[in-house]
Amino acid sequence: MRMAIEVKICGINSPAALSAAVEGGAALVGFNFYRKSPRFVTPEAAAALARTVPASIKRVAVIVDLDNEAIAALLAAVPLDMLQLHGKEDPTRAAAIRARFRKPVMKAISIAQASDLEAADKFLPVVDRLMFDAKPPPSMKDALPGGNAISFDWTLLAGRDWPKPWMLAGGLNPENLAEAVRISGARRVDAASGVEDRPGVKSPEKIRALLALAKTL
Numbered sequence: 133m134r135m136a137i138e139v140k141i142c143g144i145n146s147p148a149a150l151s152a153a154v155e156g157g158a159a160l161v162g163f164n165f166y167r168k169s170p171r172f173v174t175p176e177a178a179a180a181l182a183r184t185v186p187a188s189i190k191r192v193a194v195i196v197d198l199d200n201e202a203i204a205a206l207l208a209a210v211p212l213d214m215l216q217l218h219g220k221e222d223p224t225r226a227a228a229i230r231a232r233f234r235k236p237v238m239k240a241i242s243i244a245q246a247s248d249l250e251a252a253d254k255f256l257p258v259v260d261r262l263m264f265d266a267k268p269p270p271s272m273k274d275a276l277p278g279g280n281a282i283s284f285d286w287t288l289l290a291g292r293d294w295p296k297p298w299m300l301a302g303g304l305n306p307e308n309l310a311e312a313v314r315i316s317g318a319r320r321v322d323a324a325s326g327v328e329d330r331p332g333v334k335s336p337e338k339i340r341a342l343l344a345l346a347k348t349l
């Protein structure tokens with residue numbers, strides 16, 4: 133039997149969004165600690181939400197180039213199960229974070245063309261998961277490290293696999309998820325802006341729709 137699609141709903145910042153994700157069957161929920169993101173949550177707000185998440189669902193911290201002191205403070209304040217490195221962390225830094233904080237680490241790799249996938253091989257020995265996200269084009273002013281609601285060419289992933297779990301991210305929403313999964317072959321997906329009414333405002337309806345759709349794929 134085929135493994136069900138595993139979904140991460142990212143940028144959770146309200147009880148309504150969290151309930152929709154939990155009740156809809158998300159396997160992971162993400163809290164965004166990048167201050168410039170419209171999805172940023174304070175550690176205090178994230179802690180209040182994270183404490184209510186059932187143990188079967190992983191609570192993921194999206195962090196961007198944080199130093200050890202900041203990561204330690206975050207982990208002291210918020211119950212978290214995984215660290216998602218979404219900045220310019222190299223394999224040495226990813227390994228150091230994983231060793232020091234003893235949490236599973238997922239490294240986001242920005243993809244625009246086939247050669248961008250080569251970075252995966254360097255991270256594989258030192259992380260627990262990979263995430264392939266869209267690399268913003270140079271013309272995109274004020275691009276965030278992630279959460280830009282843009283997709284990359286999913287055919288770049290077709291027929292590919294890696295020896296550790298990998299997620300597809302980048303502009304996924306209830307309208308394009310089925311196509312993205314069909315073309316890329318991904319069995320783990322992550323959605324942030326595609327389940328919002330506007331940047332930073334999650335839509336419980338869209339979260340429910342995406343999760344319901346994922347169960348059919």
Ligand SMILES: O=C(O)c1ccccc1N[C@@H]1O[C@H](COP(=O)(O)O)[C@@H](O)[C@H]1O
Binds near residue numbers: 164170280324
């Ligand atoms: O969502 C953000 O604002 C964000 C900011 C900084 C780093 C990562 C961020 N989000 C992650 O990026 C992927 C793709 O987002 P989207 O679906 O295209 O909006 C998302 O899954 C988050 O994990």
